Amino acid sequence: MTVEHIKEILNIAVWAPSGDNSQPWRFEVRNEKLYIFNIPDRDNPILNFKQSGSYVAHGGLIENISIASPHFGYSANVSLFPDAQNKDLVASVSFENTDKKDHPLFNYIKQRVTNRKPYKNEVLTQEQKDILFESDNVFFREDKAEKKIIASAASTMERIALETPAIHKLFFRGILWNKKDNDAGQGGLYIKTLELPPPIRVAFKFLKHWAITNIFNKIGFSKLASKGNAGVYAKSSALYVVVMDSDTGKDFINAGRISQRIWLNATKLGLSVQPVTGILFLARRVIAGDTGVFLNSHIPLIKNAYEKIKATFGIGSGTIAMMFRVGYANKPTARSYRLSPHINIEDK
Ligand SMILES: Cc1cc2nc3c(=O)[nH]c(=O)nc-3n(C[C@H](O)[C@H](O)[C@H](O)COP(=O)(O)O)c2cc1C
Known part of the structure; x- marks a missing residue:
């Protein structure tokens, strides 16, 4: 080598x-x-x-x-x-x-990319499902009513993110507002990859200020944003989760390997994929009793959303490591890039 x-x-x-x-x-x-x-x-x-x-x-x-x-x-x-x-x-x-x-x-x-565009209301073929969901660790749902329940629970994340100052701050701080930073491979979410509808795109520059988001929330903005995304998530061909027996570091790494294999297969099949994970990560914190960052009223919302997702996928025990939507969509408007890998070489 x-x-x-x-x-x-x-x-x-x-x-x-x-x-x-x-x-x-x-x-x-x-x-x-x-x-x-x-x-x-x-x-x-x-x-x-x-x-x-x-x-x-x-x-x-x-x-x-x-x-x-x-x-x-x-x-x-x-x-x-x-x-x-x-x-x-x-x-x-x-x-x-x-x-x-x-x-x-x-x-x-x-070629693999996160596609946050709305997906078309088309079903997957049996052959596609056999390829994508072959792992015993993967559960998927394609029934309309079930997708709606999962999508609505998942989009509780948007509401909580917009109503919690610390999460709001980290989200907006992580946005790359210009192409130059994105082309350089910097970490963060490039604004164009978020595929925001035009009115929200304009509002985003203002919403980065907590005081403005807070005022908007008083007239129902956070709930509206959550509802809007629930509609987008529900319109996928399928929603799927990667479930592990336990929640050790190794479990999450193995969940990442399984997730990546599915995503590459989906790319090969010409399908689009987006992880929808925020609520899972918040639930992990709440289940561990580490709730300091959340408003008291949000804690039951997070718990209920996680329980609904688990129940609708029919998962008894185990940890949902990742959740995704998959379907047919137009190509994303933009993609993210990467920093060159930082490699320390001791071999001569
Ligand atoms: C653990 C993990 C969680 C993620 N959660 C989300 C998510 O909730 N919503 C989303 O749109 N993308 C999510 N992503 C996708 C990343 O934002 C994306 O991979 C990254 O910005 C690079 O873009 P690319 O996938 O197009 O290369 C997640 C990725 C990982 C690995």
Whole structure:
């Protein structure tokens, strides 16, 4: 394995999704082995409860490394959390020589994108569902009434985000307002990728000020925004969740790997995907009893929304690590980019 090949693999792998495009990773190469580290303060500190969002992102990154390696003539052997003393060391990867061969999903790593446009009201074929939802960890719903319940529960997030000063602040602080910052690969959500309807797009510049959002909320803005997004989420072909037995770091990484594989397959099938996760991350915090950031009146809303999502997907025990909508849509207006991977090389 050459350092050049590791660099080439990482240049492709970092096209993995991450919360707010936070890209919470850095790399070291020692004795031909790759070490992947989490950067704990990169992602939104309220949503990224116990690094669960960042670990999902690392799962996508690791899945990409596995898929990209055969293109360069290697197979990747991944060991998760190899050092119990260092929880930021997410994985070590050793590479074995194999025949050069492209994985069937290799070409889709860079094409995969979050599409926040409204989706069309079209159903998935049985063949598409068999490909996408083959994992035992995945549950999906396509019945209209069930999608409506899940969408409405998921969009409780928008209401809470607009009514909670700390979440509002982090959300607006994370927006990239201009193309130059987005083209440079900076973390944050580029405004054009949010696919906002024109009146909201204009209002967004003002809504970044808490005092203005607060006044708008008094005349029902947060509830209206939530209702609007519920309608968008419900109009997908299907909503699906990735469920793990437990909620350890390894579980979230494995959920990220499963999520990434589905997303790449969806891309190959010409389908659009958007994670819809905010409420899951808030629920994780509430379930752990860490509610300091929330208004008292929001705590039961978050709990009820999570319970509704679980019940509608028919999930008894287990943790919902991720939730997505999938369907047919026009191409996104814009896409996000990436920073070059930060690699510390000790091999000469
Ligand atoms: C753990 C996690 C949670 C995410 N949650 C959401 C979400 O709730 N809504 C959303 O629109 N995108 C969500 N995303 C998508 C990211 O914002 C997106 O991957 C990132 O901005 C990079 O853009 P790209 O996927 O188009 O490459 C999430 C991604 C990850 C990994």
